[in-house]
Amino acid sequence: MTTTLAPTPVAPPQPRERRDTKVLHRIAFLGLLAATAVLYLWNLTASGYGNEFYAAATQAASQSWKALLFGSLDPGNTITVDKPPAFLWVSGLFAKVFGFSSWTVLAPQALEGVAAAGLLYATVKRTSGPAAALFAGTAFALTPVATLMFRFNLPDALLVLLMVAAAYCTVRALEKASPLWLALAGSAIGFAFLTKMLQAFLVLPALALAYLIAAPASPLKRLLHLLGAGVAVVVSAGWFIALVELWPADSRPYIGGSTNDSLWELAIGYNGLGRIFGNSGGGPGGGGMGGSGNIGFGGETGIGRLFGASMGPEISWLLPAALIGLGAGLWFLRRAPRTDRTRAALVLWGGWVLVSGAVFSFMSGITHPYYTVALAPAIAAVAGIAGSELWRGRGHFPARMALTVMVAATGVWGFILLDRTPDWTPWLRWVLLAVTAIAVLALVFGLHGRRLAGVLVVAALLGTSGYAVATASVTHSGSIPLSGPRSQQGGGMREGTSSTEVVQLLKATGTEWAAATTGAQSAASLQLASGRPVIAIGGWNGGDPAPTLDEFKALVAAGKVRYYVEGGRGGGPGGGGSDIGEWVAANFEATTAGGQTLYDLG
Secondary structure, three states: OOOHHHHOHHHHHHHHHHHHHHHHHHHHHHHHHHHHHHHHHOOOOHHHOOOHHHHHHHHHHHHOOHHHHHHHHHOOEEEEOOOOOOOHHHHHHHHHHHOOOOHHHHHHHHHHHHHHHHHHHHHHHHHHHHHHHHHHHHHHOOOOOHHOOOOOOOHHHHHHHHHHHHHHHHHHHHHHHHHHHHHHHHHHHHHHHHHHHHHHHHHHHHHHHHHHHHOOOHHHHHHHHHHHHHHHHHHHHHHHHHHHOOHHHOOOEEEOOOOOHHHHHHHHHHHHHHHHHHHHHHHOOOOOOOOOOOOHHHOOOOHHHHHOOHHHHHHHHHHHHHHHHHHHHHHOOOOOOOOOOOHHHHHHHHHHHHHHHHHHHHHHHHOHHHHHHHHHHHHHHHHHHHHHHHHHOOHHHHHHHHHHOOOOOOOOHHHHHHHHHOOHHOOOOOOOOHHHHHHHHHHOOOOOOHHHHHHHHHHHHHHHHHHHHHHHHOOOOOOOOOOOOOOOOOOOOOOOOOHHHHHHHHHHOOOOHHHHHOOOOHHHHHHHHHHOOOEOOOOOOOOOOOOHHHHHHHHHOOOEEEEEOOOOOOOOOOOOOOHHHHHHHHHEEEEEEOOOOEEEEE
């Protein structure tokens, strides 16, 4: 990492040796992609539709181009999901081409995960070589929350892929101070904003700082290039916001989750400040639901949150190693040239870890453990880069001790995480501890060789890989999935259920909407089961003012809705669910089908 850490010079490899090495690296890279594909695609449809809320939106997108464009919950375009629609553009087009099914709902995220692992490898390789890149790609793929998210239908899969793409473009820009590559990085972040709004911007400080420090250009040019990249962010994200704001509101769906039918307000409120500060951000559900007893909502806020019972098993397996490696790397490189690639890479990935990690640790609004998947590429990259450089400089005692501390911390922390599920493969944590002890002793006594390198990799990845495989081996559903050897989700809202009798009634309808019910979960369940459009009154939590009572009366009068199904989630403040339910009950006769109460509005 500095000249004092460089290994003893040796004769340069011969051409044949270089060719053989390149072939081995290529095989290793293809092996990484193949293994990641198996992990993410194996038995994928066992989870059914995963998150039915977003599955119903994918179903709607496969039936309506307008629903695809806006991310509507139903093909009749009553209301959208409470997120921007970029990830639904992918799954919706997938379903249009291959037909709507469990596989077309879940496979896009798995393929995005394979692409993210490959792109992370390519990014790290450009600054730190194939060994660091292979470790980073493997560690990322085997992070439990990554395995979870790339086998599930949430926006985070595409978000991570786009953020890694932005990092790749930034690294390319750093090589020759390229404004074009930096603008492409900004464009990737802009589309990431259209995937999960303000969370995409958490990586911007790290990308900008790395370029500002290390790009081989004058200070003025670096600032101008960053300004151009900022314009690219605004344009690539802003075009869709402008389209929504300029589109006549009466000919598009209501923007779910917003208080005034505005995508911009949704970004700043419910999906922006509301997530960070709780109710102060506005929007439905803006308040936090944390606390040490609620695993599904992130647990207690504070510096230890990423290591706690909620987020720890998801993301923290290599976090101690990454933090130690980041500190050691920046210290050893403190006198390196300004444009040093290794230091630039550590600034980029390390800044990503620190900024995003701090936000996740202290945000007091709605927070779920799976959000931490956005940390997985950066943690894996820092661990791979720092570990590889310290291994190369192991002849230098301080470097070897730093590497020893990284390995010891990883093994001990992995043991603690595995001990939190003591009934699941209890032998694994003891094997991990034994391998770690062997690796630490070998490093302390200055032993070398490829076998030791293999032991170090096993010590680093044994715990996280076991938990990742356990995650892939169980089914996941609901709104708040958790990684590990458990198929039932922790906390959050359950998926809706629908009786066979009600589903058959809906299938037989010929109206524009087969039914309406309060809340998106119940509506999604009915729509998926029947294949017919269902109005989700009030959107996700029943609190959105869409449709209003007058709008619903007009739909019923026009013969566009056949049934109202009782039993959905009740309307929140400002929602029309309660008023509509009361109006239906006062004007139509209730019947029962399969234990569910419904009203025939025809």
